[in-house]
Amino acid sequence: MADALFLAGDRYHVADEAFAGVGPVLESAGLEVDYTTDFSSIDAHSLDGKRLLVFLRDGMEWPDGHDSPPVRWMQPHQEEAIENFVKDGGSFLVLHNSAWDYPHEGGYRRTVAGYYQFHPPLMPFDVYVVNRDHPITVGVSDYEIEDELHFIWFDKDRVELLTRSQGRDGRESASGFCHEYGRGRVAYLANGHTQHVLEHPTVQQLLTNAVRWLSRV
Numbered sequence: 001m002a003d004a005l006f007l008a009g010d011r012y013h014v015a016d017e018a019f020a021g022v023g024p025v026l027e028s029a030g031l032e033v034d035y036t037t038d039f040s041s042i043d044a045h046s047l048d049g050k051r052l053l054v055f056l057r058d059g060m061e062w063p064d065g066h067d068s069p070p071v072r073w074m075q076p077h078q079e080e081a082i083e084n085f086v087k088d089g090g091s092f093l094v095l096h097n098s099a100w101d102y103p104h105e106g107g108y109r110r111t112v113a114g115y116y117q118f119h120p121p122l123m124p125f126d127v128y129v130v131n132r133d134h135p136i137t138v139g140v141s142d143y144e145i146e147d148e149l150h151f152i153w154f155d156k157d158r159v160e161l162l163t164r165s166q167g168r169d170g171r172e173s174a175s176g177f178c179h180e181y182g183r184g185r186v187a188y189l190a191n192g193h194t195q196h197v198l199e200h201p202t203v204q205q206l207l208t209n210a211v212r213w214l215s216r217v
Helices: 015-028 076-087 107-112 201-215
Strands: 004-008 033-036 052-056 091-095 114-118 123-129 143-147 151-154 160-166 172-181 184-189
Touching: 004 015, 015 033, 015 052, 015 201, 052 076, 052 201, 076 091, 076 107, 076 184, 091 107, 091 201, 107 114, 107 184, 143 201, 151 172, 172 201, 184 201
Parallel strands: 004 033, 004 052, 052 091, 091 184
Antiparallel strands: 114 151, 123 143, 123 160, 160 172, 172 184
16 A cells, blocks of 8 residues: 555646656655545545655636636545644645645644745745754755745744745745644645756755655654
8 A cells, every 4th residue: 555645736737747856755765655636536535544645736626617717626524634644643745836725724724834825937046944953954055946936824833944935036935844733744845836846956855854754764
């Protein structure tokens, strides 16, 4: 049985690019991974026996086509399943846009401990390590990257801030944080719009460290 479940792919992000950029990191950590684009499959049954859940997907779906307004796909039973999975000892790696347009209140928001605000167009910006003592940032230096600079609210009283992004205009946002929730662990990393971004050497190091910390290895 696979011990990790990875959901990726949406209107703006190519699932195969996410799987190619992150999957080898998961597999190098000794995880057997179920890869899926089927958001409806995320529930207590699909999480049973898993150690790690990974999302690189926003919360929007267009059942009536892209000319109609989007709807949120996540249902209450899915929020409950994810929250219980983590509180019972599972771990959750929240990547890039996976705090975007999910329910504002409830189990998913409590588990992630953050919520997407907006992003400007793709641009070069700097990422600074603000906590060099955490296992996720061991060996990680400040770096420059060209990506979407995501601005995100986060629960400052609940999480450990790891990295922050700063645009050329001086605007800053959290870009990496983590926390323990119940008996489980959660890490958020903002970089990841394309496979090229995910394969940036420093992003790969952050992903590797995060997976190790989440997997307790």
